Amino acid sequence: MIYAELISIGDELLIGQVVNTNAPWISRQLNKAGFAVKQITVVGDLEDEIINALDLARKRADIILITGGLGPTKDDLTKQVLCKYFNTHLVFDPQAYNDIENIFRARGREVTPTNRTQAELPASCIPVYNKNGTAPGMWFHADGKVFVSMPGVPYEMEAMMTDFVIPKLMQEFKSTPVIHKTILTQGIGESYLSDMIAEWENNLPEYMKLAYLPAAGMVRLRLTGMGESKNMENEMIIETGKLKKLIAPYIYGEEDETLAEIIGKLLRASGKTLATAESCTGGNIAHLITSVPGSSEYYVGSVVSYSNEIKKNELNVNADTLLRKGAVSEEVAIQMAEGVRKKYNVDFAISTTGIAGPDGGSEEKPVGTVWIAVADAEKTIAKKFLLGTNRMRVIQVASETALNQLRKLIIGQI
Amino acid sequence: MIYAELISIGDELLIGQVVNTNAPWISRQLNKAGFAVKQITVVGDLEDEIINALDLARKRADIILITGGLGPTKDDLTKQVLCKYFNTHLVFDPQAYNDIENIFRARGREVTPTNRTQAELPASCIPVYNKNGTAPGMWFHADGKVFVSMPGVPYEMEAMMTDFVIPKLMQEFKSTPVIHKTILTQGIGESYLSDMIAEWENNLPEYMKLAYLPAAGMVRLRLTGMGESKNMENEMIIETGKLKKLIAPYIYGEEDETLAEIIGKLLRASGKTLATAESCTGGNIAHLITSVPGSSEYYVGSVVSYSNEIKKNELNVNADTLLRKGAVSEEVAIQMAEGVRKKYNVDFAISTTGIAGPDGGSEEKPVGTVWIAVADAEKTIAKKFLLGTNRMRVIQVASETALNQLRKLIIGQI
Numbered sequence: 001m002i003y004a005e006l007i008s009i010g011d012e013l014l015i016g017q018v019v020n021t022n023a024p025w026i027s028r029q030l031n032k033a034g035f036a037v038k039q040i041t042v043v044g045d046l047e048d049e050i051i052n053a054l055d056l057a058r059k060r061a062d063i064i065l066i067t068g069g070l071g072p073t074k075d076d077l078t079k080q081v082l083c084k085y086f087n088t089h090l091v092f093d094p095q096a097y098n099d100i101e102n103i104f105r106a107r108g109r110e111v112t113p114t115n116r117t118q119a120e121l122p123a124s125c126i127p128v129y130n131k132n133g134t135a136p137g138m139w140f141h142a143d144g145k146v147f148v149s150m151p152g153v154p155y156e157m158e159a160m161m162t163d164f165v166i167p168k169l170m171q172e173f174k175s176t177p178v179i180h181k182t183i184l185t186q187g188i189g190e191s192y193l194s195d196m197i198a199e200w201e202n203n204l205p206e207y208m209k210l211a212y213l214p215a216a217g218m219v220r221l222r223l224t225g226m227g228e229s230k231n232m233e234n235e236m237i238i239e240t241g242k243l244k245k246l247i248a249p250y251i252y253g254e255e256d257e258t259l260a261e262i263i264g265k266l267l268r269a270s271g272k273t274l275a276t277a278e279s280c281t282g283g284n285i286a287h288l289i290t291s292v293p294g295s296s297e298y299y300v301g302s303v304v305s306y307s308n309e310i311k312k313n314e315l316n317v318n319a320d321t322l323l324r325k326g327a328v329s330e331e332v333a334i335q336m337a338e339g340v341r342k343k344y345n346v347d348f349a350i351s352t353t354g355i356a357g358p359d360g361g362s363e364e365k366p367v368g369t370v371w372i373a374v375a376d377a378e379k380t381i382a383k384k385f386l387l388g389t390n391r392m393r394v395i396q397v398a399s400e401t402a403l404n405q406l407r408k409l410i411i412g413q414i
Numbered sequence: 415m416i417y418a419e420l421i422s423i424g425d426e427l428l429i430g431q432v433v434n435t436n437a438p439w440i441s442r443q444l445n446k447a448g449f450a451v452k453q454i455t456v457v458g459d460l461e462d463e464i465i466n467a468l469d470l471a472r473k474r475a476d477i478i479l480i481t482g483g484l485g486p487t488k489d490d491l492t493k494q495v496l497c498k499y500f501n502t503h504l505v506f507d508p509q510a511y512n513d514i515e516n517i518f519r520a521r522g523r524e525v526t527p528t529n530r531t532q533a534e535l536p537a538s539c540i541p542v543y544n545k546n547g548t549a550p551g552m553w554f555h556a557d558g559k560v561f562v563s564m565p566g567v568p569y570e571m572e573a574m575m576t577d578f579v580i581p582k583l584m585q586e587f588k589s590t591p592v593i594h595k596t597i598l599t600q601g602i603g604e605s606y607l608s609d610m611i612a613e614w615e616n617n618l619p620e621y622m623k624l625a626y627l628p629a630a631g632m633v634r635l636r637l638t639g640m641g642e643s644k645n646m647e648n649e650m651i652i653e654t655g656k657l658k659k660l661i662a663p664y665i666y667g668e669e670d671e672t673l674a675e676i677i678g679k680l681l682r683a684s685g686k687t688l689a690t691a692e693s694c695t696g697g698n699i700a701h702l703i704t705s706v707p708g709s710s711e712y713y714v715g716s717v718v719s720y721s722n723e724i725k726k727n728e729l730n731v732n733a734d735t736l737l738r739k740g741a742v743s744e745e746v747a748i749q750m751a752e753g754v755r756k757k758y759n760v761d762f763a764i765s766t767t768g769i770a771g772p773d774g775g776s777e778e779k780p781v782g783t784v785w786i787a788v789a790d791a792e793k794t795i796a797k798k799f800l801l802g803t804n805r806m807r808v809i810q811v812a813s814e815t816a817l818n819q820l821r822k823l824i825i826g827q828i
Contacts, residue, residue: 286697
């Protein structure tokens with residue numbers, strides 16, 4: 001097994017101002033590629049501590065991935081420290097400068113002298129170019145070990161890892177063959193899933209391991225097969241097949257797809273269109289849908305109807321229904337979905353109305369009560385969900401649940 | 415300065431299954447109490463690695479706080495390793511057992527033999543009792559240093575820290591006073607800020623330090639004062655005042671506020687209302703606004719007008735303007751803002767129209783071109799922004815920029 005270590009650099013991590021989400025992201029990518037992470041170290045922007053962390057990490061691992069401390073300002077030391085550590089000096093890199101110019105041009109600005117220095121890279125490193133930011137990464141070899149320094153900005157680091165670092169690591173090291181299969185579920189908690197599949201999980205061969213990866217509103221199940229077994233591919237298919245049978249009603253997809261992407265594919269394939277009417281989710285469903293490139297092909301828009309006036313005036317929700325049943329009710333959810341479907345002249349519609357909290361709950365309708373409706377030309381289906389008391393979680397889970405309800409409607413599962 | 419180090423134990427952290435939110439939480443509490451965190455180390459559930467991490471941490475710091483690995487199952491090793499490390503043995507602790515019994519009673523269950531072993535604690539430790547779970551914490555003294563082991567379950571650890579660990583640390587160590595001031599900026603990059611304040615930054619007293627904390631569309635500047643200076647509080651106010659003068663046009667707030675929260679406060683204070691009309695931001699502005707509890711008091715809703723039909727039919731955008739100028743234009747942004755303001759009968763409105771990419775760009779209007787308009791009863795102000803080529807970044811920066819434009823309009827800064 002080839003081991004890796006992560007070093008995250010930045011005072012902001014040590015005072016707790018920023019949560020280190022880079023480390024788990026990188027760990028997941030390394031795992032998928034067949035490398036194991038031995039240790040994660042967080043140090044401040046201080047030369048001695050960075051050097052000390054590098055010395056210790058190289059004793060334990062073959063791959064050392066470093067993030068952070070590459071900004072143009074003087075509190076960022078990583079590049080200078082690496083120069084010293086690898087006994088080299090800075091040289092101007094025209095391609096890195098070209099990348100920086102492009103970034104500034106796209107933002108309609110001129111490169112500043114401070115940013116020009118970001119194109120200076122240690123002479124002995126292989127540059128890892130950055131299409132999304134001004135700080136290039138650096139790849140060093142020493143004693144048969146690899147050190148890669150990347151920016152701390154997540155989407156800059158993630159693009160470097162995906163496009164360059166992971167493929168090059170797999171080329172340079174013989175990683176242990178690893179196969180992952182990921183099954184995506186929605187609408188069921190981790191512990192219930194665990195009870196449903198306990199027997200299957202206990203009987204898995206020793207070289208297979210299941211991980212539960214919960215997020216707001218969904219749980220991903222990742223089955224990992226590791227080692228040299230000849231039949232691995234085949235055995236993984238068999239075990240994944242068994243798993244899928246056990247939890248079929250909760251599966252919405254496989255591997256890395258999001259619900260918004262799956263819905264996009266279904267709508268595009270059938271040439272159908274979609275609109276949304278959001279109350280408690282407040283535009284988050286629209287945001288998830290429009291985060292998918294090309295969504296304007298099938299998504300026309302949303303009425304975010306936070307006030308009752310807008311529910312009445314724009315979505316044709318009945319004033320009497322609002323009065324008698326309240327805004328958070330089956331009837332209003334149905335009228336909202338049907339209202340936006342007709343108004344925006346689309347094939348499918350989603351609506352949400354609920355109490356995200358922290359205030360507004362009652363005995364009868366506690367915080368976390370959400371009605372979700374999905375509609376097409378033939379039918380409208382509304383369902384009530386109870387989603388807990390954390391406002392952001394209610395919004396997120398309601399949004400993903402609504403997208404899954406639509407997916408089921410499109411494929412005729414409800 | 416008294417230094418602390420954190421050791422987080424658990425395989426789930428090394429495969430990226432769980433994000434380490436305990437470490438930043440603990441860091442914030444230690445900082446507030448005047449202790450500095452020097453390093454955070456994440457290791458797996460392995461005896462050698464835990465012992466190695468303890469050895470290294472005690473060389474660098476006086477306080478070592480350990481979380482995780484205290485569960486009742488055999489993959490959790492921390493208690494056994496600590497017994498070995500401090501050369502002691504387990505003894506049954508009646509009060510810890512009493513806590514465990516209470517936890518089980520509240521769930522209507524009997525204590526299992528496995529859980530009974532959790533009441534066994536190292537003879538040489540001071541127990542840190544756990545009112546919220548079955549694993550007690552442990553406080554050790556060695557060579558004038560303090561080691562505290564706590565469970566990894568956040569709310570169990572947090573209660574122990576607040577009720578026992580922080581007060582006892584402040585009693586045992588004389589902590590250094592630390593003051594943080596954070597200034598929030600929008601609409602200017604890190605490197606430009608750095609150029610504008612270079613002289614001031616270079617002249618800061620030695621015991622003050624500035625950190626740049628960039629996120630999509632904004633940069634937080636955190637000034638930290640540390641040490642025994644009698645006038646620290648006063649000097650921090652003076653230096654923060656100088657900083658604010660230098661970059662006044664870019665400041666939108668202080669400390670931990672979000673733009674959506676600031677706008678909420680302004681609108682609530684004046685009893686004014688808001689609506690939005692979003693094209694390229696696709697509902698994300700509505701999502702940010704409605705993430706703030708109580709936003710229904712001032713926010714009525716949004717027209718997410720992804721299609722041109724909806725721009726025309728719902729927002730009264732002129733068909734001829736769309737044809738002549740295109741959807742991404744100053745005129746359309748203005749008509750959208752004014753359209754939604756009238757339609758939804760509100761005091762303020764925001765609109766966005768742009769090209770989030772990756773497709774849809776042209777020479778004249780490249781990907782990342784976004785027009786943002788803000789309107790009140792007297793005027794409508796539209797401005798063009800070039801926000802780069804990453805779709806998610808364009809959406810995020812455009813959303814924060816739009817909120818800041820609104821803030822400026824409300825307070826009469828534009």
